[in-house]
Amino acid sequence: MMGVLIFLTTNSTKTYHPISETQSDWKNLKVLPQNISKDSLMFLMKTFNASLGVDCNHCHASQKDNPQKLDFPSDAKMTKEIARGMLMMTNDINSKYFLPHRPDPKPKNLVAVYCVTCHRGNTNPEEYLQDVSKMIPRLMPTKEKNEK
Ligand code: HEC
Numbered sequence: 001m002m003g004v005l006i007f008l009t010t011n012s013t014k015t016y017h018p019i020s021e022t023q024s025d026w027k028n029l030k031v032l033p034q035n036i037s038k039d040s041l042m043f044l045m046k047t048f049n050a051s052l053g054v055d056c057n058h059c060h061a062s063q064k065d066n067p068q069k070l071d072f073p074s075d076a077k078m079t080k081e082i083a084r085g086m087l088m089m090t091n092d093i094n095s096k097y098f099l100p101h102r103p104d105p106k107p108k109n110l111v112a113v114y115c116v117t118c119h120r121g122n123t124n125p126e127e128y129l130q131d132v133s134k135m136i137p138r139l140m141p142t143k144e145k146n147e148k
C-alpha cells in the first residue's frame with residue numbers, strides 16, 4: 001500500500017516515471033511494492049546513493065561466504081532499516097501534505113519531497129546544517145539565556 005505512493009522523476013527530463021510493476025521475486029521488501037520491476041527498484045536505489053553521497057554498501061551488508069559481494073535481502077545493517085522509515089516518511093509527506101493541495105489536473109504520482117531534498121548528498125543533513133546552530137540564539141532566545 002505504502003509503496004504504491006512512491007513515484008520518481010528523472011531530473012533531466014522532468015517527466016514523471018511511475019514505478020512500473022512486473023512480477024519479480026524480491027526476497028525482503030517491506031515498504032516497496034512486491035511486484036516493483038527491476039528497472040524501477042534499481043533506479044530508486046541509485047537515487048539513494050546520489051542523495052546520500054554513498055555506495056550500495058552503506059545500507060547493504062556483505063555476503064557471509066563472499067565479502068566482495070553484497071547480500072541485498074539481508075537486514076544486517078541498521079542504515080537499511082532507517083532507510084525504510086525514511087521511505088515511509090517521504091511517502092507520507094508527499095501523499096498527505098502536497099498531493100491534496102496541488103491544483104488539478106495533477107498527476108497521481110506527484111512527488112514534491114525527495115531524499116535529496118533534505119540530504120543534499122550527505123548521510124546526515126545536520127552536517128550541512130551546522131551553521132544553523134549560529135541562528136539558535138535568534139530562533140530560541142530563551143534557550144540561549146538558560147545556557148549562560
Ligand atoms: C540508503 C540506503 C540504501 C542504499 C544506499 C541502497 N539500498 Fe538497496 N535497499 C534499501 C532498502 C531500505 C531496501 C528494502 C526496501 C523495502 O523493504 O521495501 C533495499 C532493497 C534492495 C534490493 C531488494 C532485495 C530483496 O530481494 O529484498 C536490492 C536488489 C537492492 N536494494 C539493491 C541495491 C543496490 C544495487 C544499491 C546501489 C546501487 C542499493 N540497493 C543501495 C536501502 C538502500
Ligand code: HEC
Nearest residue numbers: 048079082083086087090113114115117118123124125126
Ligand atoms: C525531511 C527530511 C528528510 C528526508 C525527506 C529524508 N531524510 Fe533521511 N535523514 C534526515 C535526517 C535529519 C537524518 C539524520 C538523523 C540523525 O542522525 O539524527 C537522516 C538520516 C538518514 C539515514 C541514517 C543516517 C546514515 O548514516 O545513513 C538514512 C539511511 C537516511 N536518512 C535515508 C534516507 C532516504 C533513503 C530518504 C528518501 C527515501 C531520506 N532519508 C529522506 C532527514 C530526511
